[in-house]
Amino acid sequence: MTSKFDEIRPYNNEDLPDVLEKLVNNKEFIQTLVAFRFARWPKITKPFIGFVIKRIVSKKIKTINSLREFQRLVEPYMHRMISKTTKGLNITGLETLDLSKPCLFVSNHRDIALDPAFVNWALHINGQDTVRIAVGDNLLSKDWVADVIRLNKCFVVQRSVEGRREKLAAAKLLSEYIHHSLTSEKQHIWIAQREGRAKDGVDVTNPAIVSMLAMNKPKGVDFADYIAELRIVPVSLSYEFDPCDVSKAKELCQKEQDGAYDKPDNEDMKSIVNGITGKKGRVNVHFGKLVGDQFASTKEVAAFLDKEILAGYQTYATSEIALQRLGETVSAKLNTAPAAELEKARVYLDSRLEMLNPQEQEKLLRMYANPLIRLSN
Numbered sequence: 001m002t003s004k005f006d007e008i009r010p011y012n013n014e015d016l017p018d019v020l021e022k023l024v025n026n027k028e029f030i031q032t033l034v035a036f037r038f039a040r041w042p043k044i045t046k047p048f049i050g051f052v053i054k055r056i057v058s059k060k061i062k063t064i065n066s067l068r069e070f071q072r073l074v075e076p077y078m079h080r081m082i083s084k085t086t087k088g089l090n091i092t093g094l095e096t097l098d099l100s101k102p103c104l105f106v107s108n109h110r111d112i113a114l115d116p117a118f119v120n121w122a123l124h125i126n127g128q129d130t131v132r133i134a135v136g137d138n139l140l141s142k143d144w145v146a147d148v149i150r151l152n153k154c155f156v157v158q159r160s161v162e163g164r165r166e167k168l169a170a171a172k173l174l175s176e177y178i179h180h181s182l183t184s185e186k187q188h189i190w191i192a193q194r195e196g197r198a199k200d201g202v203d204v205t206n207p208a209i210v211s212m213l214a215m216n217k218p219k220g221v222d223f224a225d226y227i228a229e230l231r232i233v234p235v236s237l238s239y240e241f242d243p244c245d246v247s248k249a250k251e252l253c254q255k256e257q258d259g260a261y262d263k264p265d266n267e268d269m270k271s272i273v274n275g276i277t278g279k280k281g282r283v284n285v286h287f288g289k290l291v292g293d294q295f296a297s298t299k300e301v302a303a304f305l306d307k308e309i310l311a312g313y314q315t316y317a318t319s320e321i322a323l324q325r326l327g328e329t330v331s332a333k334l335n336t337a338p339a340a341e342l343e344k345a346r347v348y349l350d351s352r353l354e355m356l357n358p359q360e361q362e363k364l365l366r367m368y369a370n371p372l373i374r375l376s377n
Contacts, residue, residue: 004173004176005155005176005177007156007158008177010067010132010150010151010152010153010154010155011150011151013065013066013067016064016065016066021061022143022147023061023144023148024054024057024058028142028144029148030054030057031050034050036273067151067153070151071153074152082283085276085278085280087280087281087282088282088283089121089283090282090285090314091122091125091284091287092286094123094126094287096289097287099126101186101231102181102182102186102231103188103231103233104178104213104230104231104232104233105233105235105287106192106209106232107119107190107191107192107193107235107236107309108193108198108203108236108237108309108313109192109194109196109198109203110237110239111239111242111271112197112271112275113272113276116131116190118285119131119190119235119285122287123188128188130153132153132154132181132187132188133153133154133155133190133191134155134178134189134190135156136156136159136195137156137157137158137159137160145269155177158173158174159195171212172216174212175212175213175214176216179216179230182230182231183229191209193205193206193209199367200252201367201368201369201370202374203236203313204306205302205305205306208298210301210302213227213230214298223295223296223297224293224294224295227293227295228292228293232290233288234287234289234305234308234309236310236311236313236314237285238285238315238316240280240281240316241278241279241280241281241318242280242367243279244278245364246352246355246364247267247270248367249361249367253357253359253360253363257359281316281318281348282316284314286312288308288309310371313371313375315371316345317337317341317342317345318349319372320337320345321368322367322369323372325349325365326366328373330372330375330376331376349364
Protein backbone atom coordinates (compact mmCIF):
# COMPACT_ATOMS: atom_id res chain seq x y z
CA MET A 1 0.00 0.00 0.00
CA THR A 2 1.48 3.32 -1.06
CA SER A 3 1.51 6.40 1.14
CA LYS A 4 2.32 10.06 0.64
CA PHE A 5 5.14 9.55 3.17
CA ASP A 6 6.88 6.64 1.36
CA GLU A 7 9.75 8.81 0.15
CA ILE A 8 10.71 9.97 3.63
CA ARG A 9 9.36 7.44 6.15
CA PRO A 10 11.45 4.77 7.90
CA TYR A 11 11.17 1.24 6.56
CA ASN A 12 8.41 -0.91 8.02
CA ASN A 13 8.10 -4.64 8.63
CA GLU A 14 6.86 -5.24 5.07
CA ASP A 15 10.03 -3.66 3.65
CA LEU A 16 12.32 -5.75 5.82
CA PRO A 17 12.93 -8.94 3.75
CA ASP A 18 13.87 -7.14 0.52
CA VAL A 19 16.04 -4.53 2.24
CA LEU A 20 17.96 -7.07 4.33
CA GLU A 21 18.55 -9.27 1.29
CA LYS A 22 19.86 -6.27 -0.66
CA LEU A 23 22.17 -5.30 2.22
CA VAL A 24 23.77 -8.69 2.69
CA ASN A 25 24.60 -8.80 -1.03
CA ASN A 26 26.13 -5.33 -1.04
CA LYS A 27 29.91 -5.70 -1.21
CA GLU A 28 30.62 -2.23 0.20
CA PHE A 29 28.34 -2.84 3.19
CA ILE A 30 30.18 -6.04 4.07
CA GLN A 31 33.56 -4.34 3.58
CA THR A 32 32.45 -1.55 5.90
CA LEU A 33 31.47 -4.05 8.60
CA VAL A 34 34.89 -5.69 8.28
CA ALA A 35 36.73 -2.35 8.39
CA PHE A 36 34.73 -1.20 11.43
CA ARG A 37 35.07 -4.40 13.47
CA PHE A 38 38.52 -5.59 12.34
CA ALA A 39 40.34 -2.32 11.64
CA ARG A 40 43.66 -3.50 13.10
CA TRP A 41 43.77 -6.88 11.37
CA PRO A 42 46.24 -7.39 8.48
CA LYS A 43 44.89 -6.33 5.08
CA ILE A 44 45.54 -9.78 3.63
CA THR A 45 42.97 -11.29 6.01
CA LYS A 46 40.12 -8.91 5.05
CA PRO A 47 38.72 -10.88 2.06
CA PHE A 48 38.37 -14.05 4.14
CA ILE A 49 36.86 -12.11 7.06
CA GLY A 50 34.42 -10.52 4.61
CA PHE A 51 33.36 -13.97 3.39
CA VAL A 52 32.78 -15.14 6.96
CA ILE A 53 30.92 -11.94 7.93
CA LYS A 54 28.60 -12.31 4.92
CA ARG A 55 27.79 -15.90 5.94
CA ILE A 56 27.09 -14.82 9.52
CA VAL A 57 24.94 -11.86 8.50
CA SER A 58 23.01 -14.01 5.99
CA LYS A 59 22.23 -16.50 8.72
CA LYS A 60 21.19 -13.82 11.20
CA ILE A 61 18.81 -11.98 8.90
CA LYS A 62 16.80 -15.17 8.37
CA THR A 63 15.77 -14.95 12.03
CA ILE A 64 14.63 -11.30 11.81
CA ASN A 65 10.91 -10.84 11.23
CA SER A 66 10.37 -7.27 12.46
CA LEU A 67 12.13 -3.93 12.83
CA ARG A 68 12.01 -4.37 16.60
CA GLU A 69 14.00 -7.59 16.23
CA PHE A 70 16.45 -5.79 13.95
CA GLN A 71 16.99 -3.05 16.56
CA ARG A 72 17.54 -5.70 19.23
CA LEU A 73 20.60 -6.79 17.24
CA VAL A 74 22.05 -3.35 17.89
CA GLU A 75 21.39 -3.47 21.65
CA PRO A 76 24.51 -5.46 22.70
CA TYR A 77 26.72 -3.22 20.54
CA MET A 78 25.23 -0.11 22.14
CA HIS A 79 25.82 -1.58 25.59
CA ARG A 80 29.40 -2.46 24.63
CA MET A 81 30.01 1.04 23.23
CA ILE A 82 28.80 2.66 26.47
CA SER A 83 30.95 0.37 28.63
CA LYS A 84 34.08 0.65 26.46
CA THR A 85 34.09 4.30 25.36
CA THR A 86 32.42 6.20 28.21
CA LYS A 87 33.06 6.61 31.93
CA GLY A 88 29.37 6.35 32.61
CA LEU A 89 26.02 7.52 31.22
CA ASN A 90 23.87 9.64 33.52
CA ILE A 91 20.18 10.26 32.74
CA THR A 92 18.14 12.97 34.48
CA GLY A 93 14.70 14.53 34.14
CA LEU A 94 13.01 11.57 32.48
CA GLU A 95 11.17 10.68 35.68
CA THR A 96 9.28 13.99 35.57
CA LEU A 97 7.79 13.37 32.11
CA ASP A 98 4.50 11.69 31.27
CA LEU A 99 5.61 9.18 28.65
CA SER A 100 2.19 7.57 28.27
CA LYS A 101 1.82 9.89 25.26
CA PRO A 102 4.42 10.30 22.48
CA CYS A 103 6.91 13.15 22.79
CA LEU A 104 8.85 15.20 20.27
CA PHE A 105 12.38 15.35 21.67
CA VAL A 106 14.36 18.37 20.46
CA SER A 107 18.02 18.20 21.49
CA ASN A 108 21.27 20.03 21.02
CA HIS A 109 23.41 18.45 18.33
CA ARG A 110 27.01 17.43 19.03
CA ASP A 111 27.36 13.99 17.40
CA ILE A 112 25.71 12.74 14.20
CA ALA A 113 24.77 9.26 15.41
CA LEU A 114 25.19 9.28 19.18
CA ASP A 115 22.82 12.14 20.07
CA PRO A 116 19.67 10.22 19.08
CA ALA A 117 21.30 6.92 20.11
CA PHE A 118 21.73 8.08 23.72
CA VAL A 119 18.17 9.44 23.80
CA ASN A 120 17.02 6.06 22.47
CA TRP A 121 19.01 4.20 25.11
CA ALA A 122 17.61 6.37 27.91
CA LEU A 123 14.07 5.59 26.75
CA HIS A 124 14.81 1.91 26.15
CA ILE A 125 16.18 1.19 29.62
CA ASN A 126 13.13 2.95 31.06
CA GLY A 127 10.71 0.68 29.24
CA GLN A 128 9.87 3.02 26.36
CA ASP A 129 9.84 2.39 22.63
CA THR A 130 12.67 3.96 20.63
CA VAL A 131 12.28 7.22 18.71
CA ARG A 132 11.86 7.94 15.03
CA ILE A 133 14.89 10.01 14.06
CA ALA A 134 15.07 12.96 11.67
CA VAL A 135 18.11 12.55 9.39
CA GLY A 136 19.26 14.89 6.62
CA ASP A 137 19.44 13.41 3.13
CA ASN A 138 23.11 14.47 2.99
CA LEU A 139 23.82 11.28 4.96
CA LEU A 140 22.05 9.08 2.42
CA SER A 141 24.43 9.41 -0.53
CA LYS A 142 25.01 5.64 -0.67
CA ASP A 143 22.05 3.28 -1.06
CA TRP A 144 23.28 0.85 1.58
CA VAL A 145 23.77 3.67 4.10
CA ALA A 146 20.23 4.89 3.40
CA ASP A 147 18.93 1.35 3.91
CA VAL A 148 20.70 0.89 7.26
CA ILE A 149 19.55 4.29 8.48
CA ARG A 150 15.92 3.78 7.48
CA LEU A 151 15.93 0.32 9.08
CA ASN A 152 16.79 2.11 12.33
CA LYS A 153 13.54 4.14 12.37
CA CYS A 154 15.06 7.19 10.67
CA PHE A 155 13.00 9.43 8.42
CA VAL A 156 14.42 11.75 5.79
CA VAL A 157 14.75 15.53 5.94
CA GLN A 158 15.01 16.56 2.29
CA ARG A 159 17.67 19.26 2.47
CA SER A 160 19.00 18.82 -1.06
CA VAL A 161 15.81 19.82 -2.90
CA GLU A 162 16.18 22.94 -5.01
CA GLY A 163 13.69 25.67 -5.79
CA ARG A 164 11.54 27.67 -3.41
CA ARG A 165 8.34 25.79 -4.21
CA GLU A 166 10.04 22.39 -3.82
CA LYS A 167 11.62 23.36 -0.51
CA LEU A 168 8.26 24.53 0.83
CA ALA A 169 6.56 21.31 -0.28
CA ALA A 170 9.29 19.21 1.37
CA ALA A 171 8.97 21.17 4.64
CA LYS A 172 5.17 20.79 4.65
CA LEU A 173 5.43 17.05 4.04
CA LEU A 174 7.94 16.71 6.87
CA SER A 175 5.72 18.71 9.23
CA GLU A 176 2.72 16.55 8.36
CA TYR A 177 4.72 13.35 8.78
CA ILE A 178 5.96 14.36 12.24
CA HIS A 179 2.43 15.24 13.38
CA HIS A 180 1.10 11.98 11.89
CA SER A 181 3.80 9.95 13.68
CA LEU A 182 3.02 11.55 17.02
CA THR A 183 -0.78 11.61 16.90
CA SER A 184 -1.82 8.71 14.64
CA GLU A 185 1.02 6.21 15.01
CA LYS A 186 1.89 7.13 18.63
CA GLN A 187 5.64 7.22 17.98
CA HIS A 188 8.24 9.30 19.84
CA ILE A 189 10.27 11.60 17.55
CA TRP A 190 13.82 12.99 17.82
CA ILE A 191 15.02 16.03 15.92
CA ALA A 192 18.04 18.30 16.38
CA GLN A 193 17.50 21.94 17.40
CA ARG A 194 19.39 23.08 14.28
CA GLU A 195 20.75 21.74 11.02
CA GLY A 196 24.28 20.44 11.50
CA ARG A 197 26.29 19.92 14.67
CA ALA A 198 27.12 22.82 16.99
CA LYS A 199 30.84 22.52 16.34
CA ASP A 200 31.64 25.64 18.37
CA GLY A 201 29.84 24.38 21.48
CA VAL A 202 27.09 27.03 21.23
CA ASP A 203 23.70 25.29 21.31
CA VAL A 204 21.11 27.56 19.70
CA THR A 205 17.72 26.54 18.29
CA ASN A 206 16.95 27.64 14.76
CA PRO A 207 13.42 29.15 14.84
CA ALA A 208 12.97 27.74 11.31
CA ILE A 209 12.80 24.27 12.91
CA VAL A 210 9.83 25.40 15.01
CA SER A 211 8.27 27.05 11.95
CA MET A 212 8.53 23.75 10.07
CA LEU A 213 6.89 21.88 12.95
CA ALA A 214 3.99 24.35 12.89
CA MET A 215 3.42 24.20 9.11
CA ASN A 216 0.86 21.42 9.50
CA LYS A 217 -1.28 23.53 11.87
CA PRO A 218 -4.89 23.79 10.62
CA LYS A 219 -6.08 27.35 10.01
CA GLY A 220 -8.62 27.29 12.82
CA VAL A 221 -6.17 26.06 15.47
CA ASP A 222 -4.24 28.48 17.67
CA PHE A 223 -0.43 28.34 17.32
CA ALA A 224 0.10 27.84 21.07
CA ASP A 225 -2.41 24.97 21.21
CA TYR A 226 -0.87 23.22 18.21
CA ILE A 227 2.67 23.48 19.62
CA ALA A 228 1.44 22.11 22.97
CA GLU A 229 -0.19 19.19 21.14
CA LEU A 230 3.21 18.18 19.74
CA ARG A 231 4.50 17.62 23.30
CA ILE A 232 7.96 19.06 22.60
CA VAL A 233 10.62 18.11 25.15
CA PRO A 234 14.03 19.87 25.16
CA VAL A 235 16.96 17.50 25.69
CA SER A 236 20.52 18.42 26.72
CA LEU A 237 23.36 16.10 25.66
CA SER A 238 26.73 16.66 27.32
CA TYR A 239 30.01 14.89 26.51
CA GLU A 240 33.08 15.21 28.72
CA PHE A 241 35.30 14.54 25.69
CA ASP A 242 34.32 14.99 22.04
CA PRO A 243 36.00 12.35 19.82
CA CYS A 244 35.53 14.66 16.82
CA ASP A 245 36.86 17.82 18.50
CA VAL A 246 40.07 18.00 16.42
CA SER A 247 38.27 17.66 13.08
CA LYS A 248 35.63 20.19 14.18
CA ALA A 249 38.32 22.71 15.15
CA LYS A 250 40.04 22.31 11.77
CA GLU A 251 36.75 22.78 9.93
CA LEU A 252 35.86 25.92 11.90
CA CYS A 253 39.30 27.39 11.26
CA GLN A 254 39.16 26.67 7.52
CA LYS A 255 35.70 28.23 7.27
CA GLU A 256 36.95 31.36 9.01
CA GLN A 257 40.08 31.65 6.87
CA ASP A 258 38.70 30.62 3.46
CA GLY A 259 35.03 31.55 3.84
CA ALA A 260 33.93 27.97 3.15
CA TYR A 261 34.72 24.37 4.01
CA ASP A 262 35.11 21.75 1.29
CA LYS A 263 33.80 18.59 2.95
CA PRO A 264 35.28 15.30 1.65
CA ASP A 265 32.73 12.74 0.43
CA ASN A 266 33.36 10.30 3.27
CA GLU A 267 33.67 12.82 6.11
CA ASP A 268 30.22 12.25 7.62
CA MET A 269 30.82 8.50 7.80
CA LYS A 270 34.25 9.07 9.37
CA SER A 271 32.65 11.36 11.95
CA ILE A 272 30.02 8.72 12.74
CA VAL A 273 32.68 6.03 13.22
CA ASN A 274 34.96 8.32 15.27
CA GLY A 275 32.03 9.37 17.44
CA ILE A 276 31.04 5.77 18.16
CA THR A 277 34.54 4.37 18.75
CA GLY A 278 36.24 7.39 20.37
CA LYS A 279 36.57 8.05 24.08
CA LYS A 280 33.76 10.25 25.40
CA GLY A 281 34.43 10.31 29.14
CA ARG A 282 31.22 10.92 31.06
CA VAL A 283 27.99 11.49 29.16
CA ASN A 284 24.88 13.20 30.52
CA VAL A 285 21.39 13.16 29.00
CA HIS A 286 18.93 15.59 30.59
CA PHE A 287 15.25 15.79 29.69
CA GLY A 288 13.83 19.25 30.29
CA LYS A 289 10.35 20.70 30.80
CA LEU A 290 7.58 20.04 28.31
CA VAL A 291 6.79 23.00 26.06
CA GLY A 292 3.41 24.34 27.17
CA ASP A 293 0.69 26.40 25.50
CA GLN A 294 1.98 29.82 26.62
CA PHE A 295 4.02 30.67 23.51
CA ALA A 296 2.70 32.90 20.75
CA SER A 297 5.54 32.66 18.22
CA THR A 298 8.28 30.42 16.87
CA LYS A 299 10.94 32.71 18.37
CA GLU A 300 9.40 32.35 21.85
CA VAL A 301 9.41 28.56 21.54
CA ALA A 302 13.03 28.59 20.29
CA ALA A 303 14.07 30.85 23.19
CA PHE A 304 12.42 28.47 25.69
CA LEU A 305 14.22 25.49 24.14
CA ASP A 306 17.55 27.35 24.30
CA LYS A 307 17.02 28.21 27.96
CA GLU A 308 16.07 24.67 28.92
CA ILE A 309 18.83 22.99 26.92
CA LEU A 310 21.48 25.29 28.40
CA ALA A 311 20.11 24.85 31.94
CA GLY A 312 20.27 21.07 31.56
CA TYR A 313 23.77 21.05 30.10
CA GLN A 314 26.39 19.35 32.28
CA THR A 315 29.82 20.99 32.17
CA TYR A 316 32.97 19.07 33.05
CA ALA A 317 36.57 19.87 33.98
CA THR A 318 37.38 20.14 30.26
CA SER A 319 35.36 23.37 30.19
CA GLU A 320 37.25 24.83 33.16
CA ILE A 321 40.68 23.96 31.79
CA ALA A 322 39.72 25.28 28.35
CA LEU A 323 38.74 28.60 29.95
CA GLN A 324 42.03 28.73 31.84
CA ARG A 325 43.97 28.13 28.63
CA LEU A 326 42.05 30.98 27.01
CA GLY A 327 42.98 33.26 29.92
CA GLU A 328 39.35 33.79 30.93
CA THR A 329 37.43 33.28 34.15
CA VAL A 330 33.81 32.83 35.17
CA SER A 331 31.93 32.77 38.47
CA ALA A 332 33.65 30.64 41.10
CA LYS A 333 30.31 28.85 41.61
CA LEU A 334 30.70 27.27 38.17
CA ASN A 335 34.28 26.07 38.81
CA THR A 336 33.54 22.95 40.82
CA ALA A 337 35.64 20.11 39.38
CA PRO A 338 37.97 18.25 41.80
CA ALA A 339 41.73 18.55 41.31
CA ALA A 340 42.05 15.00 39.93
CA GLU A 341 39.46 15.71 37.24
CA LEU A 342 41.13 18.99 36.35
CA GLU A 343 44.45 17.20 35.87
CA LYS A 344 42.81 14.54 33.68
CA ALA A 345 41.22 17.31 31.60
CA ARG A 346 44.61 19.04 31.20
CA VAL A 347 46.22 15.85 29.93
CA TYR A 348 43.37 15.22 27.52
CA LEU A 349 43.26 18.73 26.10
CA ASP A 350 47.05 18.85 25.75
CA SER A 351 46.96 15.63 23.72
CA ARG A 352 44.38 17.18 21.37
CA LEU A 353 45.99 20.61 21.11
CA GLU A 354 49.33 19.19 19.99
CA MET A 355 47.62 18.02 16.77
CA LEU A 356 46.60 21.59 15.87
CA ASN A 357 48.10 24.93 14.89
CA PRO A 358 47.52 27.97 17.19
CA GLN A 359 44.38 29.16 15.36
CA GLU A 360 42.86 25.67 15.45
CA GLN A 361 43.82 25.30 19.11
CA GLU A 362 41.74 28.34 20.01
CA LYS A 363 38.73 26.88 18.17
CA LEU A 364 39.02 23.64 20.12
CA LEU A 365 39.32 25.44 23.46
CA ARG A 366 36.33 27.65 22.64
CA MET A 367 34.34 24.52 21.79
CA TYR A 368 34.74 23.25 25.35
CA ALA A 369 34.61 26.66 27.07
CA ASN A 370 31.53 28.13 25.39
CA PRO A 371 28.88 26.26 27.41
CA LEU A 372 30.50 27.42 30.66
CA ILE A 373 30.74 31.00 29.36
CA ARG A 374 27.08 30.98 28.37
CA LEU A 375 26.01 29.52 31.73
CA SER A 376 27.81 32.38 33.49
CA ASN A 377 25.97 35.08 31.53
